[in-house]
Amino acid sequence: TAAPAPSGPRPVRAARGTTLTARSWATEAPLRMLQNNLDPENAENPDALVVYGGTGKAARDWPSFDAICRELTDLRQDETLLVQSGRPVGVLRTHEWAPRVLIANSNLVGDWATWPEFRRLEAMGLTMYGQMTAGSWIYIGSQGIVQGTYETFAAVADKRFGGTLAGTLTLTAGLGGMGGAQPLAVTMNGGVALCIDCDPVRAQRRVQTRYLDVLADSLDEAVDLALTAKRDRRAVSIGVIGNAAEMVPLLLARGVEIDIVTDQTSAHDPLAYLPVGIDLADWHDYAQAKPDEFTDRSRDSMAAHVEAMVGFQDAGAEVFDYGNSIRGEALLAGYERSFDFPGFVPAYIRPLFCEGKGPFRWAALSGDPKDIHATDRAVIDMFPDNDKLQRWMRMAPERIAFQGLPARICWLGMGERDQAGLRFNEMVASGELSAPVVIGRDHLDSGSVASPYRETESMADGSDAIADWPLLNALVNTASGASWVSIHHGGGVGIGRSIHAGQVCLADGTPLAAEKLARVLTNDPAMGVLRHVDAGYPEAQAAAERTGVVIPMDPA
Numbered sequence: 001t002a003a004p005a006p007s008g009p010r011p012v013r014a015a016r017g018t019t020l021t022a023r024s025w026a027t028e029a030p031l032r033m034l035q036n037n038l039d040p041e042n043a044e045n046p047d048a049l050v051v052y053g054g055t056g057k058a059a060r061d062w063p064s065f066d067a068i069c070r071e072l073t074d075l076r077q078d079e080t081l082l083v084q085s086g087r088p089v090g091v092l093r094t095h096e097w098a099p100r101v102l103i104a105n106s107n108l109v110g111d112w113a114t115w116p117e118f119r120r121l122e123a124m125g126l127t128m129y130g131q132m133t134a135g136s137w138i139y140i141g142s143q144g145i146v147q148g149t150y151e152t153f154a155a156v157a158d159k160r161f162g163g164t165l166a167g168t169l170t171l172t173a174g175l176g177g178m179g180g181a182q183p184l185a186v187t188m189n190g191g192v193a194l195c196i197d198c199d200p201v202r203a204q205r206r207v208q209t210r211y212l213d214v215l216a217d218s219l220d221e222a223v224d225l226a227l228t229a230k231r232d233r234r235a236v237s238i239g240v241i242g243n244a245a246e247m248v249p250l251l252l253a254r255g256v257e258i259d260i261v262t263d264q265t266s267a268h269d270p271l272a273y274l275p276v277g278i279d280l281a282d283w284h285d286y287a288q289a290k291p292d293e294f295t296d297r298s299r300d301s302m303a304a305h306v307e308a309m310v311g312f313q314d315a316g317a318e319v320f321d322y323g324n325s326i327r328g329e330a331l332l333a334g335y336e337r338s339f340d341f342p343g344f345v346p347a348y349i350r351p352l353f354c355e356g357k358g359p360f361r362w363a364a365l366s367g368d369p370k371d372i373h374a375t376d377r378a379v380i381d382m383f384p385d386n387d388k389l390q391r392w393m394r395m396a397p398e399r400i401a402f403q404g405l406p407a408r409i410c411w412l413g414m415g416e417r418d419q420a421g422l423r424f425n426e427m428v429a430s431g432e433l434s435a436p437v438v439i440g441r442d443h444l445d446s447g448s449v450a451s452p453y454r455e456t457e458s459m460a461d462g463s464d465a466i467a468d469w470p471l472l473n474a475l476v477n478t479a480s481g482a483s484w485v486s487i488h489h490g491g492g493v494g495i496g497r498s499i500h501a502g503q504v505c506l507a508d509g510t511p512l513a514a515e516k517l518a519r520v521l522t523n524d525p526a527m528g529v530l531r532h533v534d535a536g537y538p539e540a541q542a543a544a545e546r547t548g549v550v551i552p553m554d555p556a
């Protein structure tokens with residue numbers, strides 16, 4: 001017999017169709033989803049097993065990847081595979097209601113939870129950075145960020161503009177990997193977006209992928225186009241090339257009628273924010289040669305940028321920080337009013353979290369886009385009164401290209417997720433879908449993350465850093481019948497700053513799957529409701545009463 005091929009980088013793609021490579025769909029599902037995370041259509045750097053988000057990986061190294069695939073192929077319905085930071089470490093006898101895979105990624109004991117210590121251990125081959133959906137095998141490409149951004153702007157519309165952005169003008173900057181979703185999300189909500197980026201290549205890429213409608217030649221032209229579209233209530237996005245730290249103050253001084261202001265330049269890293277007075281061409285050499293001097297200059301520019309954002313707020317605009325730490329950096333430069341405007345979670349997303357709402361997603365294991373289109377129609381039929389959802393579900397198939405296995409995301413809450421999951425399971429049973437689907441979510445969800453700079457910023461009771469909730473969430477999903485469950489540390493905002501949990505469950509059309517789906521897709525969002533009841537949010541209390549979540553004690 002031939003010697004086994006050496007384990008190393010190669011293109012990975014999940015199997016399609018209904019022929020199983022594993023013993024059952026219960027193990028075929030995690031196998032295909034692991035492989036799908038590393039599909040070159042999804043992974044940013046598949047050779048290094050990196051899926052997205054800096055160094056977020058799906059498996060620790062190639063031998064570990066091969067061993068996980070081998071174990072999943074052979075795993076029985078009463079066995080559970082344990083994965084420790086991307087490496088399979090054991091197969092234990094359990095039972096058919098138990099998850100087939102249990103995952104723990106990047107966890108460190110509190111005092112050791114720093115980037116330097118993490119990197120030291122990673123270099124020794126003892127851990128990996130799991131990010132959120134990278135190490136828990138439920139990444140679906142850029143659809144996730146588009147939908148999250150859409151949902152944020154929809155919440156802005158609800159709060160201030162009667163449920164639509166029609167007739168409003170949003171000013172933002174940053175047309176990079178994540179920030180590039182902003183123009184599309186604003187126009188999907190009916191509004192006009194004026195988007196600044198200093199790098200023409202980034203802006204052009206957004207035009208090519210149809211995320212940005214037009215690129216203006218000058219700020220004057222951009223403002224003309226934007227104000228005309230605003231007056232005509234046309235949804236258009238306009239890009240302009242320039243430095244936000246110059247252009248945002250200029251637009252304020254000119255008194256341009258802007259309704260909403262935010263920013264997604266990569267301000268979280270001062271070396272990735274271009275200071276005023278430095279040419280694009282000199283940026284990276286300068287940052288590398290003189291990082292301290294560059295940092296001082298970029299923080300000064302961020303202070304000017306944030307001061308203008310506060311100016312817009314003083315003039316009556318809706319202004320928010322979009323999770324890039326620009327307020328913190330401007331404060332370091334000495335601008336004292338930096339935190340005058342809020343972060344996006346406390347401002348818009350928390351009311352949704354209170355109802356157990358968050359990013360629900362599913363993927364077709366068949367690989368057939370027709371399966372997702374059938375589920376799209378089912379969701380549209382199931383929730384006819386949810387306008388935001390209807391708008392998203394009708395536009396997403398037109399505007400979003402599938403990456404890897406076809407998938408869909410939409411925000412659903414407590415009482416809705418189980419309904420959708422059970423319907424999908426029926427569709428598998430009846431043959432309306434050609435193969436099973438998996439149903440999961442981001443870890444950025446209502447009851448599954450503790451992250452004081454983002455999802456749990458400014459909790460009403462001050463419980464921002466309490467991390468018992470995501471751990472309870474993982475235990476609850478394990479106890480309720482999820483197919484794979486994961487506990488991670490450091491996703492989104494970095495090592496030391498977050499703890500979060502994920503779950504994925506299988507709809508294979510069987511009565512057992514229906515029993516599990518009914519429990520997991522009720523209990524998982526229920527964690528969000530009860531976590532926010534405990535923190536004292538009346539909206540969560542109302543959601544608990546409406547959906548029958550039992551709360552043993554009144555909040556302290």
Ligand code: NAD
Nearest residue numbers: 176177178179197198199202243244265266273274323324
């Ligand atoms: P990216 O590095 O891909 O893009 C950043 C863009 O900003 C680049 O196109 C760059 O040219 C531009 N830029 C930098 N300095 C500028 C300046 N002075 N003026 C104009 N343009 C400038 O980053 P990304 O992946 O798009 O993420 C952007 C930021 O948003 C990051 O800080 C990230 O952490 C944050 N983020 C937050 C959330 C969230 O909380 N919801 C989600 C995703 C990303």
